[in-house]
Amino acid sequence: MxxxxxxxxxxxxxxxxxxxxxxxxxxxxxxxxxxxxxxxxxxxxxxxxxxxxxxxxxxxxxxxxxxxxxxxxxxxxxxxxxxxxxxxxxxxxxxxxGKPFDLEEFRGRPAILVAGGVGVVPLHMLSRELRATGSSPLPIFGARAPQDLPLEILGEEPAGPWQLFVEQQAGEVQRGGPREGPREGLREGLVTVGLVEALDRHPDAIVATCGPTPMMHAVARICRERAVPLRVCLEEQMGCGAGVCRACVVDDVDGGTRHTVCREGPVFDVEKICFLPEDRPKVATAQGCAS
Ligand SMILES: Cc1cc2nc3c(=O)[nH]c(=O)nc-3n(C[C@H](O)[C@H](O)[C@H](O)COP(=O)(O)OP(=O)(O)OC[C@H]3O[C@@H](n4cnc5c(N)ncnc54)[C@H](O)[C@@H]3O)c2cc1C
Ligand code: FES
The missing domain is CATH 2.40.30.10 (Translation factors)
Known part of the structure; x- marks a missing residue:
């Protein structure tokens, strides 16, 4: 850009x-x-x-x-x-x-998109664009409870259909209101269940993920174990958004270089950065690997 x-x-x-x-x-x-x-x-x-x-x-x-x-x-x-x-x-x-997803990397292979919470936003647009080019991505979304599902967006035809997971099927008791019952099409559990099932069916897939850090770490470990390429869309805390303040840096896996998420990301090949807490740069930086 x-x-x-x-x-x-x-x-x-x-x-x-x-x-x-x-x-x-x-x-x-x-x-x-x-x-x-x-x-x-x-x-x-x-x-x-x-x-x-x-x-x-x-x-x-x-x-x-x-x-x-x-x-x-x-x-x-x-x-x-x-x-x-x-x-x-x-x-x-x-x-x-920011630098967007490179659609070329998704061409000609199954694409599995794993979103949690507000991480649905970039993957919704990615799903829509992939479908517009004739691909059939498999988008999976996870939320804490049914009340957290932005169903209006997840149900939009150009990007859907999404597989939906919630951590708790029965919603919390609303103050003074009824307890919500199970909703059709929702599965109780974590998005990683959907990811593993999708990878069993499509071991040659490429995965994209965006959402809470623990969820993305779990996705990264599954992909690494299976040698599946993964693109992560990071939501680091930011200051300027313009590559100036360096509030948003991540370490390059080779060490020595730190990338600004706002300018060089937010989308990265997970194997090129120190993303998991256990990742360490090959050459130590002064600060070590940010985790
Ligand atoms: C590239 C990018 C894209 C984002 N996209 C969206 C989006 O589409 N929709 C959306 O609702 N939010 C999104 N976020 C997160 C959003 O920017 C933060 O929730 C928001 O800045 C918090 O500001 P605040 O003043 O409300 O909260 P604060 O008072 O600053 O913080 C409240 C709480 O939120 C946490 N927090 C602050 N910033 C972040 C962050 N970046 N990620 C995770 N937790 C944070 C703080 O640690 C604190 O616990 C995105 C963040 C980034 C970097
Ligand atoms: S937010 Fe300032 S450099 Fe990224």
């Missing part, structure tokens, strides 16, 4: 939809200079409030004809402020950022 393609501009909220527990899809009016590719993200500044010095990184769910969709799960103050905004409010957005 060349730097001229990036835009820092005000964007107006034009729609806000609740899609799961503490999770909204915000639609903004914004003219970007480049097409958005799967894995790319935006740095979003909640407005003119000086308390939030740093913008928040959010993967891009969709961008078409001057309309940008972001999925926001409330994690703290910044995301809560962004998710609470109503149509008419304004934010500042820096986008599109």
């Amino acid at each position: 060349n730097d001229e393609a990036r835009v820092l501009a005000p964007a107006r909220v034009i729609e806000r939809r609740e899609v799961a527990r503490d999770t909204v899809v915000m639609r903004y009016e914004l003219n970007l200079r480049a097409q958005v590719r799967p894995g790319q993200f935006a740095m979003v500044h909640p407005g003119d409030d000086d308390v939030y010095v740093l913008p928040r990184p959010l993967s891009i769910l969709d961008y078409r004809d001057g309309v940008l969709d972001l999925l926001i799960k409330v994690a703290g103050r910044g995301s809560a402020q962004l998710a609470a905004m109503q149509p008419g409010a304004s934010v500042r957005i820096f986008a599109p950022l």
Whole structure:
């Protein structure tokens, strides 16, 4: 992505939809200079409030004809402020950022996409683009509970159908409300169950993953054991989003080099970086392997 393609501009909220527990899809009016590719993200500044010095990184769910969709799960103050905004409010957005998935690597082989939580966002766009090129990816999504499933997105025909896993089938008791029962098509358990089943059927697959770190570590161990290529989409904490502050670095597996996730990622070949806690650079860096 060349730097001229990036835009820092005000964007107006034009729609806000609740899609799961503490999770909204915000639609903004914004003219970007480049097409958005799967894995790319935006740095979003909640407005003119000086308390939030740093913008928040959010993967891009969709961008078409001057309309940008972001999925926001409330994690703290910044995301809560962004998710609470109503149509008419304004934010500042820096986008599109980061190196996307390379679709060429997925061509001509089965693609298994393993997402957890907000990691569904980049893999949703990847699934849609792979299907548009005639591939049939196998997308698998895991959430903690049924209330955390953004079913509206997972059910979208151009990217689906997703295999769904929840850690707890019966939802938590809502205060004053009924206990949710099991939902059709949902399996109780971890996404790694779906991954192993898919790899048993397609040992020649390539895997892409995005989600909570423990989930991605489990996916990486399974892929390494089976010598299956894996692309990870990292969601490190970020500062500038522009490759300047180095708040987001990961070690190269050869040692000596540290890659910025915001600029050289967020998508990496897992075997090229120190990703698992047990990974160590071949040549020790001053800091050792960040884990
Ligand atoms: C490239 C990238 C893409 C992302 N895409 C999305 C997305 O599509 N949708 C979405 O809802 N979130 C996404 N995130 C995570 C999101 O940026 C953080 O949840 C958000 O910045 C937290 O800010 P806050 O002020 O709400 O919370 P804070 O008060 O800053 O933190 C609240 C809690 O969230 C944790 N946290 C903060 N940043 C991250 C992070 N990057 N990853 C994991 N935990 C974090 C903190 O450790 C703390 O426990 C993405 C992050 C990155 C780097
Ligand atoms: S966030 Fe500043 S270098 Fe990546």
